Amino acid sequence: MFAKLYELLAPEQIEINADMKEHTTFNIGGPADILVLPTCITELNRILDFCREKRMPYVLLGQGSNVLVRDKGIRGMVIKLGNALKQFSISGEEIYAEAGISLSQLAREAAEHGLSGLEFAEGIPGSLGGAVAMNAGAYQGEMKDVVYQVIALDEAGNYKLFSKEQSQFGYRRSIYQNGDYIIVAVRLHLKPGQPEEILSTMQDLARQRQEKQPLEYPSAGSTFRRPPGYYVGPIIEELGLKGFSIGGAQVSSKHAGFIINKGQATAQDVIDLIRYIQEMVREKYGLVLEPEIKILGEE
Ligand SMILES: Cc1cc2nc3c(=O)[nH]c(=O)nc-3n(C[C@H](O)[C@H](O)[C@H](O)COP(=O)(O)OP(=O)(O)OC[C@H]3O[C@@H](n4cnc5c(N)ncnc54)[C@H](O)[C@@H]3O)c2cc1C
Numbered sequence: 378m379f380a381k382l383y384e385l386l387a388p389e390q391i392e393i394n395a396d397m398k399e400h401t402t403f404n405i406g407g408p409a410d411i412l413v414l415p416t417c418i419t420e421l422n423r424i425l426d427f428c429r430e431k432r433m434p435y436v437l438l439g440q441g442s443n444v445l446v447r448d449k450g451i452r453g454m455v456i457k458l459g460n461a462l463k464q465f466s467i468s469g470e471e472i473y474a475e476a477g478i479s480l481s482q483l484a485r486e487a488a489e490h491g492l493s494g495l496e497f498a499e500g501i502p503g504s505l506g507g508a509v510a511m512n513a514g515a516y517q518g519e520m521k522d523v524v525y526q527v528i529a530l531d532e533a534g535n536y537k538l539f540s541k542e543q544s545q546f547g548y549r550r551s552i553y554q555n556g557d558y559i560i561v562a563v564r565l566h567l568k569p570g571q572p573e574e575i576l577s578t579m580q581d582l583a584r585q586r587q588e589k590q591p592l593e594y595p596s597a598g599s600t601f602r603r604p605p606g607y608y609v610g611p612i613i614e615e616l617g618l619k620g621f622s623i624g625g626a627q628v629s630s631k632h633a634g635f636i637i638n639k640g641q642a643t644a645q646d647v648i649d650l651i652r653y654i655q656e657m658v659r660e661k662y663g664l665v666l667e668p669e670i671k672i673l674g675e676e
């Protein structure tokens with residue numbers, strides 16, 4: 378079944394029964410049948426041809442920093458861009474960057490070139506493609522403020538160009554989350570600024586993250602989407618759930634909006650904890666908390 382893949386990619390780019398603990402920042406998850414690591418867009422296209430030919434379902438990952446993979450793992454293929462596809466160029470106030478570049482690296486490159494607008498991205502783990510798909514944001518900034526064009530492949534391997542409007546960005550939402558498109562590159566438009574000022578703002582934000590977020594434990598960032606008019610952390614804290622655990626999954630005692638992996642958490646531990654919190658919040662506040670993290674794999 379997979380033999381043809383070895384003609385398309387080098388052996389080190391293919392993992393059979395890939396342990397998803399090693400491919401997600403939560404360090405949780407059962408095996409994916411096969412995981413591939415393309416290094417360029419041509420390889421990505423070949424992989425998509427293979428999936429079409431073999432009718433193999435696939436899931437696309439950037440750096441796996443916003444996902445929880447279930448304990449039974451993922452049937453079919455995981456295509457992980459990781460930190461490949463990371464070419465970029467800067468011309469005036471415009472950046473063209475491939476989707477695999479780390480968002481933090483891109484933010485720092487922009488700062489060093491005197492371009493302002495990506496300061497908020499300092500410390501958001503993950504790839505540019507994942508950040509655009511999630512419309513990632515923090516500290517009053519989000520990707521939709523700086524993205525103006527997205528270059529993606531559809532399932533048939535055709536290139537598609539999307540404007541910001543066509544991307545339908547909303548709070549942690551975009552059209553790229555339903556798996557119909559793979560973002561391969563992005564055009565961003567930033568504003569001129571002073572490198573020292575931009576870098577100093579970024580250092581400040583990094584410090585705030587260090588102080589407030591449980592960066593010393595594996596997690597996938599904020600577990601839940603923010604319901605309009607509320608902050609999730611304080612709601613969960615008021616319920617006395619800070620530090621509450623199920624198995625190895627714990628509501629962080631540093632920031633109640635994060636569920637952390639204390640070491641040996643299973644995906645089921647995290648899912649049970651999510652359900653428990655949702656139930657408590659519904660009872661006490663009548664609010665429905667929706668997970669922000671993407672839960673993937675076989676139920
Ligand atoms: C400690 C910590 C702090 C965090 N802080 C923040 C924060 O402040 N703000 C915030 O918004 N998020 C935050 N996150 C969550 C996460 O880092 C972001 O959502 C990030 O942008 C996800 O990027 P990724 O490459 O890891 O995507 P992944 O987790 O790999 O994928 C996330 C989703 O995007 C899709 N996707 C990924 N790449 C592509 C692509 N090229 N084309 C199409 N779809 C794609 C995937 O299929 C999946 O549905 C944090 C996470 C951690 C662990």
